[in-house]
Structures are given as structure tokens and as C-alpha cells.
Amino acid sequence: MLTVSQLYIYPIKSLGGIAVDSAEVTDRGLAHDRRYLLVTPDEVFITLRKYPRMALLQPELRGGALSVRNTETGEVLRLPEPADGPTDREVVIWQQTVAARSVSAAADTWFSDALGMACHLVYMPDHSHRPVAPSSGLRPAGKIASFADAYPFLLIGEASLADLNARYGGEVHFGMERFRPNIVCSGGAPYAEDDLTDFTINGISFTGLEPCARCGVPNVDPATGVANRVGEPLATLAGYRRVGGKVYFGMNLVHAGTGSIAVGDLILP
Secondary structure (H helix, E strand, O other): OEEEEEEEEOOEOOOOOEEEOEEEEEOOEEOOOOOEEEEOOOOEEOOOOOOHHHHHEEEEEEOOEEEEEEOOOOOEEEOOOOOOOOOOEEEEEOOEEEEEEEOOHHHHHHHHHHHOOOOEEEEOOOOOOEEOOOOOOOOOOOOEEOOOOOOOEEEEEHHHHHHHHHHHOOOOOOOHHHHOOOEEEEOOOOOHHHHOOEEEEOOEEEEEEEEEEOOOHHHEEOOOOEEOOOOOOHHHHHHHHEEOOEEEEEEEEEEEOOEEEEOOOEEEO
16 A cells, blocks of 8 residues: 655755645645746746756745745745736746746845856746646646646655665665655555556545656755766666666656645555
8 A cells, every 4th residue: 555655845946845744736736836936037947957056945934935045055035925916927948938927136136146147036826827748748638737847746656766775775875855756655666656547645636647757856966966976866777767768767647636635645546
């Protein structure tokens, strides 16, 4: 029997994640997950893939109020309450153009200073709908996503990570935070998530649509903001999880319905 063992949200794409005991499931994923995005002056999204130091910026959510702490300097940015008013920017994430709202000039300055590059922070209001856009071309009708790469949810099994660490055999074990899942499950065999198709968590329906093809993000140490020079853990994963030139780890999900899920919930067929 699979059980939800960990839940994570990432309020600002590519910044640190927040472990939570329970979360609201909204139309586009977990509440607060990737509703904010950093973009260049040309309105193009930026991520850990190119700017690994983003890992050193840690969001904190207390009572609905979002702040970000620079773990190097200790500086803290407190963000204003998100507003669902008119959008004023058109930002580009992958091949999609998405309507978004500017957050504040103060936020733009803070992030530009922290990352050493000019950038802007934007927010996706509720009325901005971005269709899911997986690379495989699968596009379930009516499904939307936040600023996540493609899908509302990523599921990974604890047994899968344990198997990766055993195969790696190094002194350092890789933590789940490198792989940035929303839902982590316990109780199954390694890669049991690969075979999950239709299931429920607390009465909410989920569908495993396709495995997650991994980019270089897991090679970034979230504690230092430095990418591993020899490409671990993806190099180890590539030895046994490569299919058609891509390396897979985790299962991308879409869902139907809203409600809440919590650590300890069963994953039921």
C-alpha cells in the first residue's frame, strides 16, 4: 500500500521548496505552488538550469504571507499580498506566452541584487490559465498548470530515491529536495510510481500521464547552489533509467477535482 509521506510546494519557480503536512489541491496544482516566476527584462523565464544560485533563495510561508530569505546574506524580502487584478505582463515559459502580474519594484531590485542579474518577479493570478504543455505532445483537455515546467504534480517514491543512492554508492546521499517533487510516497518497490495510472488521494482523482524526463536541476546542490561537476546524480540515473536519449525519474500527474491531501493519506487504485 502506497502512502503519502512528504508534500512540497515551491511558491517561486526554481527557488527552494517548503515541506508541508497538508495542502489544498486547486485547479492548477497545490495551493501556492509555482504561482510566482522570475523573468529576464525580455520576459523570458529563468530557472536553476542556468542559474543554480537560485537554490540559495528560500521562500517561507506563514499564515498566507510569503517572504524569501537569502541564505547567504540573511536578507529577507517580504512580498505583498498577491492580487487577482488585471495582468500587465506577457511572460514566456518554454514555448508558451502567459499573462501575469508585476509584483513590485522592490521585489525586482531585491532579486536582481541577490542573483547578480536584472530580473523581474511576476505572479500568476487565478484568471490566467496556462494549459499543460508536456514535451511529448500529450495535452489533456481542460487541464491547466501554474509555472511548473509542464504538469500540476510530480510524484516520486522514497524507494526510488533509496535505490538511486544505493546504486551511486558514494559517501553523500542525494536528498529528495534535488528532484523537486510535490508528492512523495512510501511503501512501494523502487519505481512503483512508473506504473501508477489512475488513483485517488483523499477522494481526489489523479492520473499518471508520463514519466518525468530530468534536466540538470538535480545536479545542483540546494545547500550550496553549485552544480556537480561530474553530473551526479544524473550520471548514475543515466546508467539504468535512460530511454530514447532521456533520463527519467518520477511520474508527472494531472488531476480532477479539488480538496486537500495530507501526509499519511493512502494512495488508492
